[in-house]
Amino acid sequence: MSNFVTGASRAVRLESFGGPEVLNVREVPVPQAGSGQIRVRVTAAGLNPMDWFMTSDADTAARFGLSLPSGFGTDYAGIVDQAGEGVTEFAAGDRVFGGALSRAVATYVIVDVAGTIAAGGDVHRTPDGVDDRTAAALTIAGCTASAALAVVNPGPDDTVLIGGAGGGVGVFAVQLARLAGARVIGTGSATSAAALRALGAEPVTYGDGMVDRIRALAPAGVTAAIDLYGTDTVQAARDLGVPDKRITTIAALVEGITPANGANAAPCAIEEIARLVATGQLQVPIAATFPMEQIRAAVELQAGRHVHGKVVITI
Incomplete structure (x- = not known):
């Protein structure tokens, strides 16, 4: 000792x-x-x-x-x-x-x-x-984002809707989805738009009319969704025709939706995130x-x- x-x-x-x-x-x-x-x-x-x-x-x-x-x-x-x-x-x-x-x-x-x-x-x-x-x-935000992505498994053919994209978990989820090749639409306040763009997301303000704003941004549709705040993004994703199996939550339980928990992240997930930070691929x-x-x-x-x-x- x-x-x-x-x-x-x-x-x-x-x-x-x-x-x-x-x-x-x-x-x-x-x-x-x-x-x-x-x-x-x-x-x-x-x-x-x-x-x-x-x-x-x-x-x-x-x-x-x-x-x-x-x-x-x-x-x-x-x-x-x-x-x-x-x-x-x-x-x-x-x-x-x-x-x-x-x-x-x-x-x-x-x-x-x-x-x-x-x-x-x-x-x-x-x-x-x-x-x-x-x-x-x-650790917590990285593991949680990694677990959420594992549920919806985004790839180059996907347009992923991430609710609460400017928060602590969101900054990881947006970038990991982009690294997987997906297009990302991130919800946030009007003041978060520049920060979301800097991470690689296309910003959309939450609140009344959000589904219409998303449709205008992605006329071909949304294929997966991650709700990092509550249930509003789950509802929007369902309204947009996203199947439940490609929707996940971290802060709420919704019947039919698989929740994500950082404790279930792959054992090497956080070390991979640290490597991405070290090599400048993740901010x-x-x-x-x-x-x-x-x-x-x-x-x-x-x-x-x-x-x-x-x-x-x-x-």
Whole structure:
């Protein structure tokens, strides 16, 4: 075992479940890596809607296995600074990223080398050419987008409708669908049009008349759809004649529609996304960066759902 550190570190802690107002930065003991574990000195943590959704009330938290006091945030990136007994895959000094359910916004995070995001955390090497802020934005959104694409399986003959295309998952879903050769129509607010075009999507504003606007944009029809926000895109896709088997959701359950869950993404999906980022084939827009002390303001911004790209906490 290397680099045994004592003393205090800091972490965002919740003593009760609720909104941003219950998030506090606390001093906590420095955790130590046990057998099969590594300790990561976190440098950046990316925020996702699931972070504040999971901790919004006690019943929801219980569904995700969270109890008080709880940590916050799941996506992390940083540097291994301690390797526990039996760990040979990683060593102190390695740059890594991954997910650790509701405990990433902290000075240190303990990760099981053989774990999953929900149980023990997961860890991947950060490729050269990917900075830590970007790496901290990949795991949840990237896995979710990859799982959604796997359901509808777009290709060069497809026109894919992506609802909520400017959000954290949308920026990945749009680009992955484009890399698969598909034409992409992305829904968003009027202010998101330029950001969607930059990702390779053809923007269409949501709201009344959306189906007519999509028909005008794609008179030959839409062949697949991914709803990243609720159910409006599902309904639009059905109105446009898309078969249920080529529609998926991530934030709602609709009878007849197969939902996508990042936990079901292919094991190598996130490493492939990191490779695409490293080689410049996939862009990760960082909308805003906050220090840990400003966690409440960061969550308020992200929860407003009007951010084009990712919100990242630097630590």
